[in-house]
Amino acid sequence: MRKRKPQYIVIGGGLAGLAATMKLCEDKAKVTIVSYQPVKRSHSVCAQGGINAAIDTKGEGDSPETHFYDTVKGGDFLAHQPLVRDMCHQAPAIIHLMDRLGVAFNRTPEGHLEFRRFGGTLYSRTAFAGATTGQQLLYALDEQVRRYEHDGQVKKLEWHEYLSAVLDSKGICRGAVLHDLRTGEIFTARGDAVVLATGGPAQVYGKTTGSTVCNGVATTTSYLQGAKYANGEFIQVHPTAIPGRDKLRLMSESARGEGGRIWVPRKPKDDRAPLTIPEEERYYFLEENHPRFGNLVPRDVASREIHDVVYNKELGIGGQPMVYLDLTHQSEGFLEHRLGGILDIYTKFTGDDPKKVPMKIFPAVHYSMGGIWTDYEDDGHGLIDHQSPRNQMTSIQGLYAAGECDYQFHGANRLGANSLLSCIYTGLMMGPGMINYSKHLGSHFEDVPSTVFDQARDQWKERFEIIKKMNGKENPYSLHQDLGNILLASVLIVRENSKLEKALIQISDLETRFRDVKCLDTTHWSNPAPSMIQQLHCQIQLAKIITKGALIRNEFRGAHYKPEYDLNQPADFDPHEYVEYIEKKQYGEIQEEEFSPGHAAYMKRYEECNEQWLKTTIAEHKNHQPEISFEEVNTSLVQPRPRKYD
Template sequence: MKHTLVIVGAGLAGLSAALTAVKNGWTVKLVSSLASERAQSVMAEGGINAALNTKGEEDSPEQHYTDTLTAACGLADPNAVWGMTQAASELVRSLHHLGVQFNVTDDDELDLRNFGGQKKKRTAFAQSDTGKQLMTALIDAVRREESAGTVERFPHHKFRTLLLSGNICGGCTVQDTYTGELLRFVCDAVLIATGGLHGLFGDTTGSLANTGEVTAELFRLGVPMANLEMIQYHPTTVELGEKRMLLSEAARGEGGRLFALRNGKPWYFMEEKYPELGNLMPRDITAREVWTVSRDYEVFLDMTELPKEVMEHKLAGLVDDCQTYLHKDIRKEPIPILPGIHYFMGGIQVDERHRTSMRNLYAAGECCAQYHGANRLGGNSLLGAIYGGQIAAETACRETVSSPNMPCAEESLLPELSPDAQMQMNRILLNALGVVRDAQTLEAGIQEIRKLSGTLPLLGCAMLESALARKESRGAHWRADYPQRNDAVYCKTTVAHWNGQHIAISFKSIPERRYDL
């Protein structure tokens, strides 16, 4: 009898996990609220990192590792990051062979572009639509497995809760959003790949289909969360309706420049303050600088000096999006920008092999805290999702030994938030967890959100309490009342745990590195 893995989420991490599980002889039930074509992974623009060294810059996985840890400000697991950066080149080449239409050079080598926080050209890309290309290739690969009967899809199904026997996961309950029918999946292991917590904030660059409800339910069930205060604000976004539209870091990677009009003249503040990397400083630093300057001046992203060839062959998607949604031609005019919430470094706490605190429960992708620490490098999210999905599935297939017929105690299903309560929660979190925070705004947010009931406000409260407990500034977490980094006390992972009565915040030491560079 074959083992069965239930994967909740059908973006890059979920699809990668499904393919890996099938290679290991398992069958897969792939659950998602929307079809894969509408997963947030499709929205990724800029590229995927790997030290391919096709530009003759003597790049290496070791340098990719060092840049990733430096950006993470000491909070990433060095062993997990080492594994990811060592595997990156082979992974990207395998994606190319799978059919991903990466840009290539005249010598038929994978083309690479600069991305923030990295001195070497390391980001492979498919114009400015890399996510679409990656998803198309993986969707086709999974469809072949569906035809073979090894993967069974359950689109338009929502995760409701886990099936538990003590601290052992034996499956989950999902609900058909068309009929309301509840399905009880008893299986060997469950892998969560549901993306970031965009629904808690609303006004982000991400898909609001990534509600955060699955992560919130796991938190209610006692699964610890890590580094919830680490929320990445992308430096270059534009308000569009009630959301933020992303202007990809690829624009700056290809030569786009940030400036503000000061005394009627362009002031290239990033180039002035950071002459080595300029507009390609890590995102946490760039977002804070944009936020600070924007308090006195309007800030713009200027791409008007980029060559026509770059616009046509490397940024065509971005040109089209700006014309379609902003009615602006970025080839002829600068775009006013502000930072916007883009990515969640924190989430479900997992170890190097993507195990959670519960046996037979795993997590991969943006829903879990892995690889990025206090700040993510652009280009590492797609890599982390695909690689993390592989590692999580490999671990599940190797370690799961329980019978699928184990007895499971089903938890009660909680009602969802009303639209009014959802809007209140969004407002509270956006106000309190900005680019810069302080104790006063965080404490006020905690008092307000405690008036709301439900799993999402509970998780939101854990985010606020995590930010309040970290009395320092590090990466994406910047405290106006504690502007210094304090390695002696806080070079540790923030852990939030719900014990059924209150939220406990603790700090866990970063794993020691097991190897020498």
């Protein structure tokens, strides 16, 4: 008998989807990739600054263990530790692989990989290809997948939309319902497993640093089909973005990694040209408040500081909610070489040259630490068993997820240059386990009655017929903008329960208005209107997951900041005291006087907070609403402790 070749469907052609495809093809599998657009245009191209790996080429003493610690600390200890540790240990091999694939990583004078600084660490750990690292990494994987396509192992369904998983009578995923965005045809594809590599949900917030395809719909559809969604409320707001009408373009953290300094004039509403303001009249607030990490504090910290300076201290440039990001002290040649691409973007969209004048920037929604819940299996030694079919599987058997759309690696806040890593890592890591899953699957999709697929398809055909008949008064695009504005007003950097409660009511009102939507285009060829309405429906559900999670989580952790629940860390507190505190506690009662005044009380508050909230938020779709529960986080390797970035 001929050996059965495993077959998979990968949704999304960014770094995670392409990495998974490449790995599966190497194991002789056949893969169908589904994407809204040519995969080479995926959102991964937008990543600028770099990708982390502790290769320690500069004798700084960096190591994968330090990378692991920085990452879980950066994420305020909300990430499962064996996974993060495994990722950090794999990182050097991933960089070397990408280098072998031809990525034009910047080089040292000897011709080896060059590394630069990034936020949340004190080491030069970030490999980079100019200022378009994501684009370069994506192209390398795109090329490998094109090679497999050329050899007949990969079939690309570009200009197609994923509508849902096809589940058999036991709830096992056997394929996907797809929508041809040109012909409008709705059909099913069959596979041993389906991988969601569909990126983040930025579009739920409207104007963000995300691309237009980052709509969060595929994971929400899976949630509506019964999959668990995790840590939805943890949304990263990037401190430095450029204002825009259609999008808020990112100004990479690498600008600060290469020496960029953030400041505002000390005098409120100072309207002098920035370079005429003398040094002593400038407030370098990140450097003053965080002498050790300076401008390279993690993103949640930087965004909160900017928010405080602009709104509480009212020191924004000319009274506007903006601050300076200043590179003018660096030589033009250096900037061109290390940051060229991103500085060009700033010039193209604002007309100003950042080599000559400080950039004006402000925070924007950037990344979702949360996403669809996925599983893993550790090897009992603090790393991952790479052969396990459980790795990256959602709570629906046979439905996998990788990349930004999963939730496991960044906890409550992601460090810069770790997202490219987690995308490629998950895509590669899940491969062997998926092959094992196929091998040990009792029955395959060939054994599933075709009525299962027909029913799934017909449900969606009906749904789209209904959408096309929607002829109300509401413009769906305006409604989408309104949804974004609700979240931007209430579920952003600073969160308050009264506002979150109000936001939930507003979202529910918007859901009512959604019923009165008008399908603006009912033709049958290359018509994006019905899909957009279906996507909006999902985004409303996702907005509820994010907002409800934020409302229920009464604490301050990473990007989720509720001032009311700030534990007020004493200024002279040292996080190592907490490790000592926990040790002492194991041998008896803590004496207050063993610590500086107020410290023991603070640590007790911290400990109690962790007992209640150091948990993964789980949202499940019950009675048309997200039902929230909590799961334990694996903190078996490093003792969680208060964060501090001085």
